[in-house]
Amino acid sequence: MTRPTSRDVAGAAGVSQATVSLVLGGKWRGRVSERTAALVRESATALGYRPNLAARNLRLGSTRTALLVVPALTNEFFARVYTGAARIAAEHGFGVVLYPSPDGTGPARDPFASARAALDGVIASSMAAHALDALGGGADGGVPLVMLDSDPAAGTAAAHVNLAMADGMRQVTEHLLALGHRRFLHLASAVDSWTFAVRAEALAALLEPHAALRTVRAPLTVDAARSAAEAALAASPDRPTAIVCDDDILAAGACKAARRLGLRVPEDLSVTGFDDLALAIAVEPELTTVRLPAERVGEQGMNALLTVLDGAPWTAPDLPVELVPRGSSGPAPA
Incomplete structure (x- = not known):
């Protein structure tokens, strides 16, 4: 069976190959309507189209890979953060590598020979900004760093996503x-x-x-x-x-x-x-x-990274949280 191409997707969606490239490359906002972008994605899914990321990366000098650093995998919250980040990443042809820091919230070691060469960006959940120094994330010319649930005053991050x-x-x-x-x-x-x-x-x-x-x-x-x-x-x-x-x-x-x-x-x-x-x-x-809307945190984190990679500033209010009263709280005893 012949592997579908971007030309096939363009024909199915009734758009140009350039439009397909914009949509599947995550560069469509402001250039293509929401309806057309959705149509392109639906057509690509129906055809089973997968972009040739290796060829695209060689053209763009980009790996289209983000690293999500978390303190531990034993906490369900971080699994939900990953789910949200991976969902948005997939829509834009990105991959997300999940990396539990070996030292918890302490300094995270570089999981690759050089994170700068292997990644387009780093997303860190509930970590201190200085803990990411070894990964090269920050304002010193390293890969862009997005901090989740972390100190907004930390000056090395390109963007922050926090909960209220x-x-x-x-x-x-x-x-x-x-x-x-x-x-x-x-x-x-x-x-x-x-x-x-x-x-x-x-x-x-x-x-x-x-x-x-x-x-x-x-x-x-x-x-x-x-x-x-x-x-x-x-x-x-x-x-x-x-x-x-x-x-x-x-x-x-x-x-x-x-x-x-x-x-x-x-x-x-x-x-x-x-x-x-x-x-x-x-x-x-x-x-x-x-x-705490953990999946939403991951989604916002990936959106923030994509925005920064596009050269735009990221600003967003803290995500709202909600008290859920259940049986473990009641009137104070007399």
């Missing part, structure tokens, strides 16, 4: 205060990163002077969270009535700690999470948590 984390914490706080809670425990992530610092600062600012707040930190595992929460609850003379957790994994550990101490959730203790992972509805009672 402080607003998420506001929604949690207002929800619990309205339920009558005045003694809080913040089960915070032990990971030293911008995103968790924002949550901690927002929670402290929102509760003062309305309620008492104590903070304990734990690694992002259920067992570590259970141990930290159990110790904090057992040692407190004025036991908190609500635990605000930086992550659903930490919240699951807090719920286990409550059960071990004979406390009922939410009758004796309310617990809230962050992320809305699959875990949030796997536990009983189901977790009240803040839903």
Whole structure:
């Protein structure tokens, strides 16, 4: 069977080969209508057309490959970020290589002989900008760097895509205060990163002077969270009535700690999470948590990189987040 060509796609869509090239090369915005671009993509899909990327790369001096760096693969959030980024990349003839940093949020090693030669851009999720120095990303002539869920003040990134984390914490706080809670425990992530610092600062600012707040930190595992929460609850003379957790994994550990101490959730203790992972509805009672649109983060990250590669500036507001009240939060005990 003969492999379909761009000429075949052009004939099926009723457009020129130049238009096919623009659309499938991701350069159509402002030159081709949305309707025509959709028609070209549909025709290419129906014919099973795949562009000869090797030949195109030789012409353009481009690999059409982006590297997505994440702290770990064990967290569902980063898998969703990849899904969103890969979806947008595929629409523009790009590939996305997923790279879990061997040192977590620490400095990421170059996975290739030289990332500058192998990549068109780097997208980093929940990493510090300086952690990408070895990859050559930044404003020093290296490949363009897009930071996700990271410090917007970091000057080396070409673009940032962030979530409204402080607003998420506001929604949690207002929800619990309205339920009558005045003694809080913040089960915070032990990971030293911008995103968790924002949550901690927002929670402290929102509760003062309305309620008492104590903070304990734990690694992002259920067992570590259970141990930290159990110790904090057992040692407190004025036991908190609500635990605000930086992550659903930490919240699951807090719920286990409550059960071990004979406390009922939410009758004796309310617990809230962050992320809305699959875990949030796997536990009983189901977790009240803040839903983070992880796939949207990945989509925006890839769109930002494509915009930067086109030589245009990227600006966008923080992505909204949403409190999802479930069974793990209830009125403060009398």
